[in-house]
Amino acid sequence: MRIFKFYKTSVGKKVVVAITGFILFAFLVLHMLGNLNIYSGAEKIDAYSLYLRQFAEGFFGFGGFLWIVRIVLLSAFILHIWTIVLLVKQNRRGRPIHYKRKKRFAATIAGVTMLATGPIILIYLVLHILQFTTGTIQPTPYRVTDAGIGSAYWNLWNAFQVWWIAWAYIAVMAMVCLHLKHGLWSMFQSVGMNNPDRNRSVHVFAFVGAFAIFIGFASVPLLVWTGVVPPPPQHTNAIDAALSQAGPDLSVEEK
Numbered sequence: 001m002r003i004f005k006f007y008k009t010s011v012g013k014k015v016v017v018a019i020t021g022f023i024l025f026a027f028l029v030l031h032m033l034g035n036l037n038i039y040s041g042a043e044k045i046d047a048y049s050l051y052l053r054q055f056a057e058g059f060f061g062f063g064g065f066l067w068i069v070r071i072v073l074l075s076a077f078i079l080h081i082w083t084i085v086l087l088v089k090q091n092r093r094g095r096p097i098h099y100k101r102k103k104r105f106a107a108t109i110a111g112v113t114m115l116a117t118g119p120i121i122l123i124y125l126v127l128h129i130l131q132f133t134t135g136t137i138q139p140t141p142y143r144v145t146d147a148g149i150g151s152a153y154w155n156l157w158n159a160f161q162v163w164w165i166a167w168a169y170i171a172v173m174a175m176v177c178l179h180l181k182h183g184l185w186s187m188f189q190s191v192g193m194n195n196p197d198r199n200r201s202v203h204v205f206a207f208v209g210a211f212a213i214f215i216g217f218a219s220v221p222l223l224v225w226t227g228v229v230p231p232p233p234q235h236t237n238a239i240d241a242a243l244s245q246a247g248p249d250l251s252v253e254e255k
């Protein structure tokens with residue numbers, strides 16, 4: 001089939017890396033924006049978490065749509081990594097002997113950055129899902145609501161009280177953004193925007209985009225750890241309230 005023939009070429013692989021990278025980038029933007037709900041309070045972020053599961057519930061069932069998104073993301077993720085491995089191998093085989101030194105150095109720095117941050121992000125991702133989505137590892141108090149979902153506000157607030165968890169998150173976010181900056185840059189190269197006139201603006205766009213995502217993500221652990229984000233309500237949250245249809249009751253019980 002033509003599509004497999006195209007995939008076999010180096011250009012085909014670069015296009016696949018660019019498309020799958022874009023899907024992952026779009027997820028990161030949405031995830032970062034979703035996390036910012038924490039600044040609107042426990043009710044907002046927990047209601048958002050519930051909404052993700054209730055979306056198109058009539059058609060797919062509770063959480064069904066989220067599973068479709070997860071499958072698309074996981075497929076994009078696997079294809080992204082696998083294609084990069086193939087590309088690296090292909091490039092090594094086809095590298096011309098008179099490859100300019102300066103170019104090789106620049107390519108090496110970018111390549112090393114991508115290859116070093118990639119596996120760290122992968123390890124982070126596994127630990128992150130086990131910590132916040134499944135609650136399998138609970139270094140800090142973890143709360144599950146009546147709907148069986150981790151209570152985002154409660155769990156984030158408790159996790160980022162611990163200095164090393166907050167700072168580990170901030171450090172990994174810096175790596176994610178370094179990865180993104182190079183990734184966005186090479187994505188534009190792959191789709192043919194490697195015109196010298198545009199190179200500067202592409203660099204600026206990649207830098208600003210990645211930096212904005214860094215600020216959005218890293219602000220959460222930082223502002224929770226520094227005490228700017230207030231503690232969660234003690235006895236209930238929006239998800240429990242919504243499911244018991246009693247209306248949100250977020251008052252903090254004073255003892």
Ligand code: HEM
Pocket residue numbers: 031035049052070121125128129132133149150152156169173176217218220221
């Ligand atoms: C400070 C930064 C971050 C915070 C505070 C954060 C917070 C969270 C929370 C609370 C959840 C659980 C959401 C729920 O179950 O409704 C979650 C899930 C998840 N996060 Fe993050 N996240 C951060 C950064 C990232 C990054 C950089 C990535 C990707 C590299 C990522 C990937 C994921 C994935 C894949 C899930 C699972 C989604 C699912 O299948 O339900 N997160 N995150």
